Structure formats: structure tokens, C-alpha cells
Amino acid sequence: MDRTAWDERYASKDYLWTVEPNRFVQQHVAQLTPGTAIDLATGEGRNAVWLAGRDGR
Ligand SMILES: C[S@@+](CC[C@H](N)C(=O)[O-])C[C@H]1O[C@@H](n2cnc3c(N)ncnc32)[C@H](O)[C@@H]1O
Numbered sequence: 001m002d003r004t005a006w007d008e009r010y011a012s013k014d015y016l017w018t019v020e021p022n023r024f025v026q027q028h029v030a031q032l033t034p035g036t037a038i039d040l041a042t043g044e045g046r047n048a049v050w051l052a053g054r055d056g057r
Contacts, residue, residue, distance in 0.1 A: 010043070010044065015044055016043070016044060017043065017044060017046060018046065019044075019046055019049075020046065020050075021046055021047045021049075021050035021051075022046070022047055025047045025050070026050070029051070029054075034054040034055055037051045039051060
């Protein structure tokens with residue numbers, strides 16, 4: 001898919017995915033100590049929001 005196709009896809013609904021983080025992200029990150037993270041290709045940001053909520057500061 002090119003960027004136009006992604007933009008069109010995300011423009012079609014409020015949420016394309018659930019608002020819950022991806023289960024594989026949750027599974028693999030849950031065991032890590034909260035710190036600094038970058039979420040590439042974040043889509044609607046569900047994983048980034050979850051990661052930010054784990055801030056250990
Ligand atoms: C299947 S969605 C996954 C979104 C998010 N990671 C999630 O789990 O909800 C793929 C994402 O990758 C982005 N993407 C696709 N190709 C990309 C590229 N070449 N550079 C940066 N982002 C890209 C899309 O814009 C989209 O946000």
C-alpha cells in the first residue's frame with residue numbers, strides 16, 4: 001500500500017482497529033521495564049497510547 005491508500009483507509013472510520021493495544025505488542029512489552037520508546041507506523045496510535053501509559057517516571 002502507498003501512503004495515499006493508508007490515508008484513505010484511515011479516513012474511512014473513526015477507528016479502524018480497536019483502541020486496545022496490539023496483543024503481540026502487549027505480550028512482548030509487558031515484561032520490559034518502562035522507559036523510552038518510539039512507535040513507528042503508529043496508525044491510530046493505540047500502541048503509543050498504551051506505551052505512554054506505562055511510563056515508569
Ligand atoms: C496495519 S497499520 C498498523 C498500525 C499500528 N501499528 C497498530 O498496531 O494499530 C500499518 C501502519 O504503517 C504505516 N506505514 C505503512 N508504510 C509505511 C512507511 N513506508 N513508512 C511509514 N509508515 C508506514 C501506515 O500508515 C499505518 O499507520
